[in-house]
Amino acid sequence: xxxxxxxxCYGMLDDNLPLAHEVESHxxxxxxxxxxxxxxxxxxxQALRNSGIELILGVLHQDLQGLAT
Numbered sequence: 117x118x119x120x121x122x123x124x125c126y127g128m129l130d131d132n133l134p135l136a137h138e139v140e141s142h143x144x145x146x147x148x149x150x151x152x153x154x155x156x157x158x159x160x161x162q163a164l165r166n167s168g169i170e171l172i173l174g175v176l177h178q179d180l181q182g183l184a185t
Contacts, residue, residue, distance in 0.1 A: 123150030123170070128157055136163035143169060 126139060134142070136159040143151060144167065153160050154174040164171055175183060 121147075121149050123152060123172075124148050125152045125154075126160065127154070128160070136160040140164055140167050140169065 124143065136157070139160075140163045143149070149168065150170045150172075151164070152172040152174065155176065156173060
C-alpha cells in the first residue's frame with residue numbers, strides 16, 4: 117500500500133500566529149494527519165493530545181546527548 121497522507125511543519129517563530137488548538141482543527145479539517153514541531157512547545161503538545169495527528173518532535177542540539185544516554 118502507498119501511504120498518501122501528507123505532513124506539514126508547524127513553525128512557531130512569528131507574530132500573530134493562530135493558537136495551537138486552532139492549528140489542530142485546521143489540520144484535521146484539511147485531512148493533514150502528520151505534523152512536525154521544532155521544539156516541545158507545551159501548548160502545541162496539549163492541543164495535539166488525543167487528536168490522532170502523528171507528530172515528529174525536534175529537539176535542541178544541546179539536548180541530544182542527554183536523550184542518547
